Amino acid sequence: MSDYDLAATLASGQAFRWTQKGDSWHGVIGRRAVRLTPVTDGIRAETAAPVTDWGWLKEYLQTDVILQQILETFPDDEPMRMATRACRGLRLLRQDPWECLASFILSSTKQIVQIRQIVASVCECYGEPIPGFEGETAFAFPTPERLAAESEPGLRACKMGFRAPYLLATARIVASGKIQLNGLKSVPLETARAELMSLPGVGRKIADCVLLFAYGFPTAFPVDVWILRALRQLYFPRRRPRPSRLMRFSETYFGPNAGYAQQYLFHYMRTVNSRGGAGAARLNPA
DNA sequence: GCCCAGGTGAAGC
């Protein structure tokens, strides 16, 4: 598992509950506090409470995915070559749908560091206490039922601002059973996307994040400000295409694992290429 | 102070 970059994977804006402590990454998966440490030929995993089965962790980390097979499906162009070179070992996680959905409702027009703060605050306020490391208490992500029982002013106290009514309303719909998140695993992409977008505070971008990071639909392609910038700078440097044009481009250009390609472009833009694209290679695919 | 942040929904043309 030497082709697994824990730092890139856990801190690249897919999940918001991981913090680095020394060489290790601390987080919570479901109801378990987890500590992950990169070692020579793999990842050392520890849980605060003893476990016998590790299937849930392999599923979350997607360790069985053969990365090389994914990368081979990317477009053979200069931007993707640079992105894959810059993001070796970056993977997509497979997260819990509710936690992913709720977290991304809280993500709109927030920086990743701030999303982490808000999510941490929500977990401490409403999440169930679970055993953590060194005798500390950790917190599970709050259930939709628990949040559904809250009030809007209560949620606003967690610094989520105008996102509070969206999270509350969506929690109530999910808690009521009107939309069954687990049922979306086995329906077509377009159906799942439409169901998610029917929820308050969930538009195309957030729906695609959940489709990609929780359900694993490989062609879901979240387009945020970073991806718009990436597509403009790397693929249309001389023109000024509208977002709708770039959306259409992204739906066909990046192939069967477009979602993976998206995460590579996103991480690439935010790290190597974050200062406005100076020195970025350009290639017009048309 | 200013601008921006893994957007969405509603109102105005």
Next chain:
DNA sequence: GCTTCACATGGG
């Protein structure tokens, strides 16, 4: 069909 705007809050 668009384009524009309000929405809270914090970081650089």
